[in-house]
Amino acid sequence: MRLGIVGGGRAAWAFGSGWRQAGLPLAGLSVRPGSRSDLPRRLGAPSFDPRELAQRADLVLLALPDAALESIAPDLAAGEGAALFFHPSGSLSSAVFGSERGFSLHPLRSLAPVGDPVDLAGTLFVFEGPDLTRAAARGVAERLGGVFAEVARDAKVLYHASAVLGSNGVAALLETAADLFARCGLEGAAMRRAIAALAHSAVANWEGSAARFTGPVMRGETALVQRHLDALRAADGDRAELYRRLAIEIAEAVRKQGADSPELTEIIGLLRHRPVS
Ligand SMILES: NC(=O)c1ccc[n+]([C@@H]2O[C@H](COP(=O)([O-])OP(=O)(O)OC[C@H]3O[C@@H](n4cnc5c(N)ncnc54)[C@H](OP(=O)(O)O)[C@@H]3O)[C@@H](O)[C@H]2O)c1
Numbered sequence: 071m072r073l074g075i076v077g078g079g080r081a082a083w084a085f086g087s088g089w090r091q092a093g094l095p096l097a098g099l100s101v102r103p104g105s106r107s108d109l110p111r112r113l114g115a116p117s118f119d120p121r122e123l124a125q126r127a128d129l130v131l132l133a134l135p136d137a138a139l140e141s142i143a144p145d146l147a148a149g150e151g152a153a154l155f156f157h158p159s160g161s162l163s164s165a166v167f168g169s170e171r172g173f174s175l176h177p178l179r180s181l182a183p184v185g186d187p188v189d190l191a192g193t194l195f196v197f198e199g200p201d202l203t204r205a206a207a208r209g210v211a212e213r214l215g216g217v218f219a220e221v222a223r224d225a226k227v228l229y230h231a232s233a234v235l236g237s238n239g240v241a242a243l244l245e246t247a248a249d250l251f252a253r254c255g256l257e258g259a260a261m262r263r264a265i266a267a268l269a270h271s272a273v274a275n276w277e278g279s280a281a282r283f284t285g286p287v288m289r290g291e292t293a294l295v296q297r298h299l300d301a302l303r304a305a306d307g308d309r310a311e312l313y314r315r316l317a318i319e320i321a322e323a324v325r326k327q328g329a330d331s332p333e334l335t336e337i338i339g340l341l342r343h344r345p346v347s
Contacts, residue, residue, distance in 0.1 A: 074096070076100040076146075078110075079108025080182065080183060081131075081177075082099070083181070083184040084190060086113045088190045088213075091188075092214065098117060099117055100118055111187060120142065121146070122153070129156070131156055132155075132157045139159060139198065143172065144167065153171065154171050154172070155169075157174055158174070159174060160230035164198055164200065164203075165223065173200065175210060176230075177193050178196055195218055197218065197219070198220065199222050201232075248311065253305060256282075285320070290334055292337050292340060295337055299314060314341050318342065319336065
């Protein structure tokens with residue numbers, strides 16, 4: 071199956087280099103005039119305008135920001151050429167194509183910059199689209215070594231918000247932690263590596279262990295949670311509020327897992343500003 075790719079950024083690079091690694095043919099690429107993307111050279115594929123590309127490919131990926139996708143997709147999918155079209159947007163649905171020939175297939179990954187090594191093995195590829203496109207979408211996911219899943223059209227925006235929390239939300243928390251560590255005199259490249267290692271260990275516990283969390287909420291240490299809040303409120307009120315919200319999430323998750331205790335009830339009361347009787 072000859073894949074054509076419109077766009078020259080991270081998603082185009084991930085799909086294009088994954089396709090190449092799988093030994094599959096690229097029909098060509100299309101980057102906008104004046105683009106500084108060097109994807110055609112990196113992938114060794116010829117460049118065409120989007121319409122011509124659509125006539126040369128069996129399947130066309132539109133790897134563009136949402137606004138560009140909304141302006142380009144309907145015309146392209148209405149034209150002659152490629153049997154099928156898809157996009158990798160997490161939030162837009164296949165409705166953007168206005169055609170039964172288009173589907174969405176979102177790789178649930180934070181993708182590498184153009185030129186960095188790409189390994190999509192094990193990535194969840196989340197499909198939404200017309201029934202007749204499902205087999206092709208599954209084929210793309212499998213060829214790239216991924217795992218196929220589906221999401222309903224009306225759940226896509228919530229799905230994408232969840233993905234943002236699970237990726238950039240995590241990165242934003244690391245940024246916050248780095249900033250607070252710096253106020254304690256701990257910063258620099260070694261500290262950045264240490265924070266990343268800390269986060270990796272927490273993610274490994276969350277993924278692989280029955281007890282997903284460690285820390286003072288998990289241990290029922292009400293006094294320490296209060297001291298954390300006091301220290302954070304003195305340093306940075308917004309970060310104190312972030313800590314409080316996240317601690318509630320931890321406490322409620324621990325409770326849902328069946329590990330309730332009087333200490334946990336006390337902590338939840340403290341975090342929700344409710345006096346505990
Ligand atoms: N990055 C991720 O981790 C990730 C993960 C999953 C899904 N996705 C999805 O992948 C899609 C593309 O994101 P990306 O991360 O690849 O973005 P990106 O790295 O910023 O690349 C976007 C590409 O689109 C081109 N472009 C922008 N506006 C255009 C327009 N009006 N007409 C033609 N081309 C235009 C840009 O051209 P120039 O090179 O000229 O700037 C660039 O080559 C989005 O739907 C995103 O949700 C991304």
